[in-house]
Amino acid sequence: MTAPKSLGDTERRRLLNNLATLKSDDDDAVAQDPKWFLPLDAHARALRPETLVVRGGRGAGKSSLFHFLGHIKKEPSLAGTVGASGIGATSWQEGYSGSIEHPAVAVVGAFGKAASDDRCRSFWYAWLCVRLSIGTETPLPLGALRSVVDQNPTPSPNALADAAEQDLALLTSWMDTIERGRSAPIVITYDGLDRIESSSGTRKNMTASLLAMWLSLADRYRSIRPKVFVREDLFQASLAAFADASKLDARSVSIEWRVEDLFRVLIKHMANTSDDLKAWVEGSSRGIPLSRNDGLGWMPPNSLPETGKASWKGFVDHLAGEQMGSGTKKGLTYRWIPNRLQDAHARTVPRSILSLIRNAAVFATDHGPQAQSLRLLTPIELHGALERTSKRRVNELKEEFPVVGRLEHLRDRTVMLNRKQAVDALSRATTTEDEHGNDGEQVLRTLIELGAMSERPDGRIDVPDIYRYGFGILRKGGVKRPR
Secondary structure (H helix, E strand, O other): OOOOOOOOHHHHHHHHHHHOOOOOHHHOHHHHOHHHOOOOHHHHHHOOOOOOEEEEOOOOOHHHHHHHHHHHHHOHHHHHHHOOHHHOOOEEEEEEOOOOOOOOHHHHHHHHHHOOHHHHHHHHHHHHHHHHHHHHOOOOOOOHHHHHHHHOOOOOHHHHHHHHHHHHHHHHHHHHHHHHHOOOOEEEEEOOHHHOOOOHHHHHHHHHHHHHHHHHHHOOOOOEEEEEEEEHHHHHHHOOOOOOOOHHHHOEEEOOOOHHHHHHHHHHHHHHHOHHHHHHHHOOOOOOOOEEEOOOEEEOOOOOOOOOOOOHHHHHHHHHOOEOOOOOOOOEHHHHHHHHHOOOOOOOOHHHHHHHHHHHHHHHHHHOOOOOOOOOOOHHHHHHHHHHHHHHHHHHHHHHOHHHHHHHHHOOOEEOEOHHHHHHHHOOOOOOOOOOOOOHHHHHHHHHHHOOOEEOOOOOEEOOHHHHOOOOOEEOOOOOOOO
């Protein structure tokens, strides 16, 4: 049977409507179904017993892996899909998250704002014992902690810290007994530390105290292990917070995404969204072969070369054409997409590429699809999606780092900026407190560290497109934005 050479209007609209429903990790997609999870080499390293910390920026997929571990807990055979079949006998227990089973992030934040480092460690140790008791079905020893938990299954952090300080020797002996009796490891997982309320200083202190506690326990216990999912800036702050913290670096794994993996996750999401999109992905001479995995649904190839047969260039050419417009000066589409989505450190997260393609599909249906042949999108529709994608990424970053909001003072200005212009603008505070005062130099350094700005060798200041569009910052010679 000969494949069609072009899509009809009805068929293209149906595919675009499917494309407009793409999920991403901020939709808790993986928590709902493991088919939205794409295993990476970094995930296999993260699941090694010696790895205590899994780190990465917002949207890098830390929580996706955390949620996937929940599926492994229910279906151990899924461990093999991330190259970690040896952990099939491992038990998994949530040590902390934002769920109702744990002390609320606001309560923990209020506690951490006033508590000393030792008190914070005592809180984490007591709560570890509570969660370990649940995970191993081993009653807590008779003492203050057991009494507190009997009265309230989620006690206040102060009550937990008091009980741990009173029962320290008793709880240590109890945990030693569990360690000796284990025939298989139990891993205690932590997520949501970046949601602890109060201030960035409180979040850093609570994170550092948790990591310090586990670093002190790591050499004592082999069958009781942690997996702490932590934002990169909180991890880096912890390295300077306590003695021997530098040892954590060798026991951590950073989740980062190569360009080919960004396109692989897009292909996977498309294929698992609808049968029509799956057929489109595989169809044509530029199609991508898919394979079926019982636990993870439709999977792209393990390796996706940049060019050639079954490549990410071929996939993007099939999706939206080879060039971002006519003329030899127009960029190649398969390079334009990752270049527009990366921050100043050349890092891109899967959430952004899924958001861009989803928003482009919405733009196309709202304005009338313009693609030809077998393509679904046009360069204009990709351009039209960039501002909305940028605004979403900006809002995500502002939630965690209010200082990013100061880029609003650069609206309608044109980059590159000289350093004095940038510092003067950034020295003005916004309505949201960000702990930087009127120190524009400090703000600039922070934004450079976050990848929201960059400084060229000649001192000029730039803003990457993934944030520039969201703040309405202009670039000389830039493409006119579709409306």
